[in-house]
Amino acid sequence: MSGIAVIGSVAFDDIVTPTGRADDVLGGSATHFAVAASFFAPVHLIAVVGADFPQAERDYLASRGIDLAGLETRPGKTFRWTGRYHEDLNVRDTLRLDLNVFAEFQPRVDAATRKLPFVYLGNIAPALQSGVLDQFDAPKLVACDTITHWIETARPELEAILPRLDPLVLNDEETRLLARERNTVRAARRILERGVKRMLVKRGEYGAILFSPESVFAVPAYPLEEVFDPTGAGDSFAGGLVGYLAATGDLSEVGLRRGIVYGSVIASFIVEDFGGRRLRSLTRDDVERRYKRFVALTEF
Amino acid sequence: MSGIAVIGSVAFDDIVTPTGRADDVLGGSATHFAVAASFFAPVHLIAVVGADFPQAERDYLASRGIDLAGLETRPGKTFRWTGRYHEDLNVRDTLRLDLNVFAEFQPRVDAATRKLPFVYLGNIAPALQSGVLDQFDAPKLVACDTITHWIETARPELEAILPRLDPLVLNDEETRLLARERNTVRAARRILERGVKRMLVKRGEYGAILFSPESVFAVPAYPLEEVFDPTGAGDSFAGGLVGYLAATGDLSEVGLRRGIVYGSVIASFIVEDFGGRRLRSLTRDDVERRYKRFVALTEF
Numbered sequence: 001m002s003g004i005a006v007i008g009s010v011a012f013d014d015i016v017t018p019t020g021r022a023d024d025v026l027g028g029s030a031t032h033f034a035v036a037a038s039f040f041a042p043v044h045l046i047a048v049v050g051a052d053f054p055q056a057e058r059d060y061l062a063s064r065g066i067d068l069a070g071l072e073t074r075p076g077k078t079f080r081w082t083g084r085y086h087e088d089l090n091v092r093d094t095l096r097l098d099l100n101v102f103a104e105f106q107p108r109v110d111a112a113t114r115k116l117p118f119v120y121l122g123n124i125a126p127a128l129q130s131g132v133l134d135q136f137d138a139p140k141l142v143a144c145d146t147i148t149h150w151i152e153t154a155r156p157e158l159e160a161i162l163p164r165l166d167p168l169v170l171n172d173e174e175t176r177l178l179a180r181e182r183n184t185v186r187a188a189r190r191i192l193e194r195g196v197k198r199m200l201v202k203r204g205e206y207g208a209i210l211f212s213p214e215s216v217f218a219v220p221a222y223p224l225e226e227v228f229d230p231t232g233a234g235d236s237f238a239g240g241l242v243g244y245l246a247a248t249g250d251l252s253e254v255g256l257r258r259g260i261v262y263g264s265v266i267a268s269f270i271v272e273d274f275g276g277r278r279l280r281s282l283t284r285d286d287v288e289r290r291y292k293r294f295v296a297l298t299e300f
Numbered sequence: 301m302s303g304i305a306v307i308g309s310v311a312f313d314d315i316v317t318p319t320g321r322a323d324d325v326l327g328g329s330a331t332h333f334a335v336a337a338s339f340f341a342p343v344h345l346i347a348v349v350g351a352d353f354p355q356a357e358r359d360y361l362a363s364r365g366i367d368l369a370g371l372e373t374r375p376g377k378t379f380r381w382t383g384r385y386h387e388d389l390n391v392r393d394t395l396r397l398d399l400n401v402f403a404e405f406q407p408r409v410d411a412a413t414r415k416l417p418f419v420y421l422g423n424i425a426p427a428l429q430s431g432v433l434d435q436f437d438a439p440k441l442v443a444c445d446t447i448t449h450w451i452e453t454a455r456p457e458l459e460a461i462l463p464r465l466d467p468l469v470l471n472d473e474e475t476r477l478l479a480r481e482r483n484t485v486r487a488a489r490r491i492l493e494r495g496v497k498r499m500l501v502k503r504g505e506y507g508a509i510l511f512s513p514e515s516v517f518a519v520p521a522y523p524l525e526e527v528f529d530p531t532g533a534g535d536s537f538a539g540g541l542v543g544y545l546a547a548t549g550d551l552s553e554v555g556l557r558r559g560i561v562y563g564s565v566i567a568s569f570i571v572e573d574f575g576g577r578r579l580r581s582l583t584r585d586d587v588e589r590r591y592k593r594f595v596a597l598t599e600f
Contacts, residue, residue: 087482182387183524183525183526183527184505185523185524185525186525186526189525203506205484206503206506206507206520207506207507207518207520209520209523215596216523216597217597217598217600218507218520218521218523218597218598219520219598219600220506220507220509220518220519220520221518223484223485223509223516223518224483224485225483225485225486225489226483226486227483254600257599257600258600260600261600296515297516297517297518298517298518298519298598298600299557300517300519300554300557300558300560300561300598
């Protein structure tokens with residue numbers, strides 16, 4: 001059995017950027033990952049929504065080949081996030097956070113999904129990530145994201161799952177905070193020493209860098225004249241990567257490198273419009289064209 | 301006739317970093333560029349020092365094959381800079397700046413040097429850069445650096461020489477300031493529209509990005525577990541680049557891309573010790589080894 005299981009949030013976002021605003025945009029870590037990965041491989045979504053979740057959004061996700069059997073519907077409202085980006089789009093304020101049904105989320109993995117070889121643990125409490133991971137039989141690859149909040153408030157639970165992760169996907173700041181090191185390269189090495197198999201550092205407009213015990217791979221981001229809305233960039237980056245790995249089954253260093261470039265390609269599209277809107281009209285041909293431009297961008 | 305002419309400062313630096321300090325370190329834009337370029341091609345240094353400039357430093361520069369016929373000695377003291385880096389090494393304060401003999405610097409280019417095909421205009425007043433450039437017969441390539449100070453105080457003089465530059469080498473912030481654009485990619489495009497032939501943006505620990513009218517090339521920086529002292533990184537980066545171009549004569553897009561990687565290699569060495577000290581023991585073999593590691597770092 002092939003395919004990817006993703007655990008995380010499905011949400012509605014109200015987003016304010018320096019150039020505009022949009023309300024009720026479909027978002028959440030699991031959503032952005034799932035849609036990105038669906039360009040490459042079948043995805044099984046494990047998440048929770050409220051009774052208010054519209055049929056039209058279910059239809060959209062299903063149209064992308066995303067299996068919604070694990071999308072639980074509970075009485076109440078769907079998770080909602082309101083955020084505002086600064087002129088420097090790397091900085092954002094959370095104006096409002098309504099967890100709603102997400103507050104009681106206890107992810108359960110059904111018998112068929114437990115056999116899936118690829119797992120993405122989106123940003124939720126590390127104890128929940130651990131509990132979900134325990135339900136899988138023998139995944140070949142477990143990618144994981146987290147945020148500063150969990151590193152600061154749930155460090156023991158997070159450190160306990162590190163040896164099961166490949167890759168752990170963090171940004172520069174999170175990497176340094178987790179390792180308690182000032183230098184990102186040294187921080188990534190320390191995290192590998194704690195058992196993480198491969199460490200992938202997201203650097204936003206500057207690209208990404210992959211640390212393996214034996215090698216390092218660095219790639220710039222696709223240069224954009226305008227970044228419209230960074231929401232979802234990190235999760236869609238991971239989605240492109242894991243989607244490519246699931247499609248090819250190539251978990252070697254070379255496979256991961258190419259997957260990271262595919263992830264960078266998807267992330268370069270998602271920031272062109274609010275939330276995940278850009279991906280609704282994106283085609284696999286668009287992805288392949290930009291992958292080729294990525295090769296031209298970086299070869300010497 | 302082949303070779304490179306460099307115009308800029310020769311200085312002594314007192315440097316404080318979060319991990320140490322060093323006094324009387326040979327520095328200045330022209331020095332760092334010249335030493336870096338000397339790994340590849342003959343360099344002719346056009347600069348001024350005071351009567352205090354030690355014979356030992358002359359001997360060192362001469363030992364690198366740098367022609368010192370254009371190094372004027374004037375009564376008085378050599379330019380001196382005292383700076384302190386923050387924990388974030390991208391931020392530094394100038395604690396003291398003694399221009400000394402540099403204040404009256406009027407660069408003159410002798411008859412032999414005027415025929416040189418490669419010119420680097422290090423960071424000095426744009427009017428002086430223009431005056432020097434006028435003295436050359438028909439250079440094939442003129443690279444140029446400047447700083448925020450000149451963009452703010454001498455914009456008309458700087459804009460006047462833009463159409464003569466290939467490449468203009470600026471950091472992110474300088475690029476955006478010169479173009480009055482918030483986005484670096486858009487800023488670089490605007491600068492190309494003003495006549496600069498190619499625009500090279502330095503991004504420190506994140507690498508560099510080259511904008512040509514027809515293409516873009518992005519390369520990460522070599523990942524280092526410790527950046528000891530960034531002084532001279534930008535000028536040695538330019539020195540590696542122009543040195544490689546002068547050695548090969550290949551001014552094509554591919555040539556420039558490879559030159560940028562050689563520049564990145566030299567810059568990755570210079571930050572390993574105070575000022576240019578690391579380059580004193582560096583060999584061409586060291587450079588080639590790290591170039592190969594750069595290929596391994598970036599290929600996918």
